[in-house]
Amino acid sequence: MKYTEDDLREELKTKEYEYGFYTDIESETFPKGLNEDIVRAISKKKNEPQWMTAWRLEAFNAWTKMIEPEWPNVQYTKPNFQDIAYYSAPKKKPKLNSLDEVDPELLATFEKLGISLEEQKRLANVAVDIVMDSVSVATTFKETLAEKGIIFMPMSEAIQKHPALVKKYIGSVVPPKDNFYAALNSAVFSDGSFCYIPKGVRCPMELSTYFRINEGGTGQFERTLVVADKGSYVSYLEGCTAPQRDENQLHAAVVELVALDDAEIKYSTVQNWFPGDQNGKGGVFNFVTKRGLCETNAKISWTQVETGSAITWKYPSCILKGNRSVGEFYSIAVTNNFQQADTGTKMIHLGKNTKSTIISKGISAGQSQNSYRGLVQINSRAENARNFSQCDSLLMGNECGAHTFPYIESKNKSAQIEHEATTSKIGEDQLFYCNQRGIDTEKAIALIVNGFSKEVLNKLPMEFAVEAQKLLEISLEGSVG
């Protein structure tokens, strides 16, 4: 029987997590503002090799010449980039003695998400009894990975221990000059995850950032690189359903996936950053660049459940370079209150017989704006490329908006492209029907929303799916009066 991450999580429930990924950096914060010296200092602080410093500097110089994109369908006050401290060592959150000391509102949310008591303690940073064999469990996890030659560690550690691999692949999918936020991230990225699956290896468990979030949290400029060597397989989970607050308003992460010949990467995300209060104040701005490269016969699937952030700007994309490669994008984006999301995907068909599927489900409530923006591009050499896109929007109430911007660029006549879009509203009749069967309005909405999102929820790993389902319910609570 395979030992899954769920098993591990189960075993860890009552135990302090001490997996050893935690990087101790002494608390220190750089002065606000960004210039070459700051970039150099960040690199030095992390004890990086010279090539990495040079790489960061090049990105920084490109960034200074770039301007923030204006095209997304979102409105916000632009951050003052000189008013941000670009290096701040992770602060240890104060350890609490019991759950009684935790914000009751946070506990209520945990409760609704069905997070176990022990897990709640871990998330809220309450001290947990250390049970003797916790180390052995973690070791099992580590050993299983090591046995298979799988590398899974913080990016900063990978730069030290596996410089050749990092150097070869970092920036190979999202070049430092790719866009404004990617350039900024490349210059100042704090940390992130590195993952390498060797040839022909099937990673036996779901790899999750959950296991290596250190006490300081994920940071503002995260960088993730997943490389699946020929014929390998990995399922990678990012984020967690528990609400995440952060004092940093701006987040600009970069995720790069490389799937070599015959490899498959499944990348699942649940994003639940603080969306701001009822009036839209104080939420996180989330500008993410995520892209995967598929070589021959490789496959990349992006699955995402986006419920958080005040502003989300995010287009996980696939470059289908190799012949017969496959790209998939399954997304649920929920916006409520004053949230704004502009999200979608890009499928770039370069190889022959490449195939892509896009299923996007947007749910808007309150006064929020939810936009899908997708590009399907068929290159002239991409014979027999196929794409199927389906974008469904569900509206709740009369004050929210759903927008769809599908772009199709086809330079090859043999391409088959199908696009379907629907917009529906949760109807009074549907609600009354459910009510009549004894289902109250809140539950009825959850039911209808889950039905609407099912095709995407089904793509998530089981346990993640259950949590994501609850998360959808919570995100929409009170949205129909």
Place this chain on the structure above:
Amino acid sequence: MLKIENLHAEVERKAILKGLNLKVKPGEIHAIMGPNGAGKSTLASVIAGKEDYEVTQGIIELDGEDISELDPDERAHAGIFLSFQYPVEIPGVTVTNFIKTAINESRKAQGLDEMSAKDMLKKIRQKSSLLEIDRKFLSRSLNEGFSGGEKKRNEIFQMAMLEPKLAILDETDSGLDIDALRVVANGVNTLKSSNNAIIVITHYQRLLDHIIPDFVHVLHDGKIVKTGDASLAHELEAKGYDWIKEKIIS
């Protein structure tokens, strides 16, 4: 069980029910007939508590309790079931999931634990075979792409699962083929007991050949204008409604 007195209700400021009286005792079957637009479905919706319908006068009691202030879901918990004339679609939600949710929500309201998966499955098996429903059907999205007859049969399946005190069947027979009508009617008769009651709204005698009513009421212009026994339905089938309307005028 159900007591309605001098009920007046309006929708969008238009008076639809205009002083309606109806008493239903446990163990009884009542048929309500009447011309199109008379207010039959409106009565069903008002009993079930649909918000759009405003009760301006009169009382609605279930087991001696005034239910006019209860929300639709609370009325459902109290044992009221409505088989819709036009059941709505809920994409992506399977029949099984829907009925499971409905049962557990009602149990929760009664302070009971969720029904175990084993019991739920057993009950689903039992009731779906009673109504001759192929179980594959139960994993389809609720009412999505169902034929007219399938929708109605599915309504009665839900009634069988929920075992309501008072069931109102609004034109359940329309859309059913002859065999389906027999199956559904048999199902309803099996569910009938001395503790529950059924109101059937229909235009046709053929349903009442299977589900034999104790009382037949004629609803016209928002009021019950005539009440009789099962033979009244036969009379209506033969003569239509004009003679009743004329009688009211004269």
